[in-house]
Amino acid sequence: MTATIIDGKEFAARVRAQVGTHVARLKADHGITPGLAVVLVGSDPASEVYVRSKGKMTVEVGMKSVEHRLDAETTEADLLALIADLNADPEIHGILVQLPLPKHLNEDLVINAIDPAKDVDGFHISNVGLLGTGQKSMVPCTPLGCLMMLRDHHGSLSGMDAVIIGRSNIVGKPMAQLLLNDSCTVTIAHSRTKDLADVVRRADIVVAAVGRPEMVPGDWIKPGATIIDVGINRLDAPEKGEGKTRLVGDVDFASCVEVAGAITPVPGGVGPMTIACLLANTVTACCRANGLAEPEGLTA
Numbered sequence: 634m635t636a637t638i639i640d641g642k643e644f645a646a647r648v649r650a651q652v653g654t655h656v657a658r659l660k661a662d663h664g665i666t667p668g669l670a671v672v673l674v675g676s677d678p679a680s681e682v683y684v685r686s687k688g689k690m691t692v693e694v695g696m697k698s699v700e701h702r703l704d705a706e707t708t709e710a711d712l713l714a715l716i717a718d719l720n721a722d723p724e725i726h727g728i729l730v731q732l733p734l735p736k737h738l739n740e741d742l743v744i745n746a747i748d749p750a751k752d753v754d755g756f757h758i759s760n761v762g763l764l765g766t767g768q769k770s771m772v773p774c775t776p777l778g779c780l781m782m783l784r785d786h787h788g789s790l791s792g793m794d795a796v797i798i799g800r801s802n803i804v805g806k807p808m809a810q811l812l813l814n815d816s817c818t819v820t821i822a823h824s825r826t827k828d829l830a831d832v833v834r835r836a837d838i839v840v841a842a843v844g845r846p847e848m849v850p851g852d853w854i855k856p857g858a859t860i861i862d863v864g865i866n867r868l869d870a871p872e873k874g875e876g877k878t879r880l881v882g883d884v885d886f887a888s889c890v891e892v893a894g895a896i897t898p899v900p901g902g903v904g905p906m907t908i909a910c911l912l913a914n915t916v917t918a919c920c921r922a923n924g925l926a927e928p929e930g931l932t933a
């Protein structure tokens with residue numbers, strides 16, 4: 634068997650188009666332009682790239698993009714004051730503080746200072762609690778993107794066995810909540826899990842979010858299972874030339890594609906969905922703030 638490749642690039646373009654249509658309607662019918670503020674502290678090169686592409690795509694879907702670039706030495710008090718200003722700004726519907734923050738800043742304190750209604754990353758403790766109790770919340774972008782792809786591929790996920798490898802707060806745990814809310818039987822595996830291969834072999838759905846290159850081989854996969862590969866790992870690729878690198882996921886694509894029913898590639902799978910879901914969350918937050926109907930299919 635050769636698995637269906639779930640094309641995250643194409644799917645993300647569809648989500649962005651849907652967001653764009655909704656933004657145009659908000660402007661035309663209500664005179665409202667959704668606004669997203671991104672705060673970057675310091676100059677981590679990877680974060681710079683993310684922030685640039687977030688800003689570009691925000692503008693492309695017709696939303697207002699505001700970037701605040703703060704010095705690496707910024708004090709916690711100054712950062713909290715900026716967040717308070719953004720919380721109070723009626724033209725800003727989504728606030729994202731790019732992580733990681735420099736060591737002297739307390740990430741939990743900073744994230745929990747964001748108005749939960751504007752917390753488009755879904756990391757505020759109130760949103761974590763709302764998601765955990767199956768209530769309307771802002772949902773973290775990467776797991777939301779994974780859920781959208783799974784729903785699109787399967788329709789109902791009810792009764793499916795899902796194994797998530799990785800228990801981080803940004804991917805593994807919220808993914809588990811989302812799949813539980815969609816009536817999957819959920820197992821969260823992690824670095825201390827015994828017999829990981831046996832656990833994974835039970836799964837109709839495998840979500841790998843570990844950060845270890847190609848650690849899941851094809852012989853761990855139940856024939857026909859769906860694999861969502863969240864991992865992004867950069868390996869040296871001397872075959873492409875000196876100093877060149879390539880991206881791989883947490884699953885061994887070559888062996889898994891032969892056994893699975895469907896699989897997301899790396900790159901071009903989960904990655905592009907993350908920014909698309911950030912834009913979706915911003916338009917959702919804007920609709921909620923204005924008491925308007927939310928776009929369908931863009932939330933959990």
Ligand code: NAD
Pocket residue numbers: 775798799800801802803804805822823824825826829842843844845863864865866903904905907
């Ligand atoms: P993390 O380091 O916070 O968590 C990794 C998890 O993997 C931990 O819970 C740990 O228990 C588990 N783990 C470690 N070794 C293991 C092992 N041998 N067996 C089983 N479990 C093990 O990572 P994260 O932030 O959740 O990210 C995971 C991966 O997803 C990374 O590669 C990251 O780059 C990628 N990522 C991608 C996106 C995207 O947009 N596509 C977004 C976020 C993270």
